[in-house]
Amino acid sequence: MSNKKVPESTISRLFLYLREITELAKINIKTISSSELGDRTNLGDAQVRKDLGYFGQFGVTGAGYSIADLKKSLEKILGKDKKWNVALIGTGHLGTALLAYSGFGRHELDIVAAFDADAKKIGKKFGDITVRPISELEKLTKEKNITLSIIAVPAAEAQGVAETIIKAGIECILNFAPVSLNVPEGVKVRNVDFSRELEILSYFAANKGNGRETLK
Amino acid sequence: MSNKKVPESTISRLFLYLREITELAKINIKTISSSELGDRTNLGDAQVRKDLGYFGQFGVTGAGYSIADLKKSLEKILGKDKKWNVALIGTGHLGTALLAYSGFGRHELDIVAAFDADAKKIGKKFGDITVRPISELEKLTKEKNITLSIIAVPAAEAQGVAETIIKAGIECILNFAPVSLNVPEGVKVRNVDFSRELEILSYFAANKGNGRETLK
Numbered sequence: 001m002s003n004k005k006v007p008e009s010t011i012s013r014l015f016l017y018l019r020e021i022t023e024l025a026k027i028n029i030k031t032i033s034s035s036e037l038g039d040r041t042n043l044g045d046a047q048v049r050k051d052l053g054y055f056g057q058f059g060v061t062g063a064g065y066s067i068a069d070l071k072k073s074l075e076k077i078l079g080k081d082k083k084w085n086v087a088l089i090g091t092g093h094l095g096t097a098l099l100a101y102s103g104f105g106r107h108e109l110d111i112v113a114a115f116d117a118d119a120k121k122i123g124k125k126f127g128d129i130t131v132r133p134i135s136e137l138e139k140l141t142k143e144k145n146i147t148l149s150i151i152a153v154p155a156a157e158a159q160g161v162a163e164t165i166i167k168a169g170i171e172c173i174l175n176f177a178p179v180s181l182n183v184p185e186g187v188k189v190r191n192v193d194f195s196r197e198l199e200i201l202s203y204f205a206a207n208k209g210n211g212r213e214t215l216k
Numbered sequence: 217m218s219n220k221k222v223p224e225s226t227i228s229r230l231f232l233y234l235r236e237i238t239e240l241a242k243i244n245i246k247t248i249s250s251s252e253l254g255d256r257t258n259l260g261d262a263q264v265r266k267d268l269g270y271f272g273q274f275g276v277t278g279a280g281y282s283i284a285d286l287k288k289s290l291e292k293i294l295g296k297d298k299k300w301n302v303a304l305i306g307t308g309h310l311g312t313a314l315l316a317y318s319g320f321g322r323h324e325l326d327i328v329a330a331f332d333a334d335a336k337k338i339g340k341k342f343g344d345i346t347v348r349p350i351s352e353l354e355k356l357t358k359e360k361n362i363t364l365s366i367i368a369v370p371a372a373e374a375q376g377v378a379e380t381i382i383k384a385g386i387e388c389i390l391n392f393a394p395v396s397l398n399v400p401e402g403v404k405v406r407n408v409d410f411s412r413e414l415e416i417l418s419y420f421a422a423n424k425g426n427g428r429e430t431l432k
């Protein structure tokens with residue numbers, strides 16, 4: 001395996017490749033060339049080869065990649081070969097929406113614990129999950145083998161919550177608070193900024209019909 | 217202005233450039249070269265020139281771009297020179313969280329109306345906004361000059377809501393339902409898939425410490 005730093009855009013594309021070849025595996029296709037995979041994902045074969053190249057050789061033959069091998073390798077690289085336990089911090093409207101959200105299960109992601117700082121919310125039940133005080137985060141993280149976290153608290157509280165998360169030993173954070181977190185090196189943060197998505201829509205609204213439509 | 221199709225990634229970068237030069241304008245810097253802008257955004261000058269090239273000439277001189285001119289042009293291109301009115305459809309937990317979210321205001325985006333199909337929610341107030349029946353969407357769209365919409369309803373209802381939105385004359389949709397919408401050509405949809413963000417975190421969790429950290 002190569003040790004090169006991998007761009008985040010490559011990782012997003014690996015998920016696309018994996019989705020594509022998972023569909024092909026279902027209909028019993030055995031091999032695929034980089035140009036076929038490039039066509040199916042609209043990314044081109046050079047991009048496919050470059051992205052896969054970060055992770056070493058994948059047994060390319062004259063007939064292309066073995067779909068079974070490539071699928072297994074990508075699942076391992078992307079952490080899709082096991083289930084990941086997630087802690088949710090903040091059970092206000094957004095947190096509650098995330099608990100009810102049906103999209104996580106599709107990706108081997110399982111919210112196994114929920115926390116809040118508000119005494120009135122402690123003990124509330126959402127399905128199997130009972131809201132706990134944030135002081136129990138460290139204990140639950142060990143008990144439930146939690147490796148991912150979601151911050152769904154107001155902006156003013158997010159930095160403090162991030163520090164509690166990191167102290168509990170969790171190093172991956174999905175942050176919904178509209179604020180930038182200061183975290184030590186090695187801790188990974190993804191920010192979901194709703195307004196950034198709307199910004200792109202406002203570009204579309206501003207440019208409708210002037211021919212500057214966008215490509216994917 | 218050029219008529220070339222513009223990749224979405226370019227538009228995202230234009231917002232970055234605009235943020236950067238807005239900061240520079242505040243401290244009274246007058247010009248910037250593409251290589252300085254490339255350095256400040258970690259994107260490199262070739263990328264900067266390519267991205268700006270989609271939109272024609274920006275008065276480059278020996279000293280670089282005029283910050284005042286570039287800022288004005290980018291604001292116009294990105295639709296940041298005016299306010300955009302947004303309709304929210306679905307006032308469950310996620311919709312309520314979005315109504316309370318403080319991030320929109322920063323971007324000239326204003327949720328001016330909220331709708332629900334549930335009779336029990338009609339008439340509920342959130343600040344200035346009263347929840348209306350979705351049957352009034354078309355009327356309100358005209359009255360309030362709404363051009364953007366947010367779908368925050370369950371997956372099973374999202375397609376029907378999208379059709380109502382399009383019928384009301386709104387052609388830009390930010391979709392939070394974990395389902396892919398079928399829309400006519402010309403209608404722009406952005407899907408926010410929380411689980412896709414978590415997928416990237418699971419990659420980080422799976423690869424911690426093996427040297428395959430990612431670049432931005």
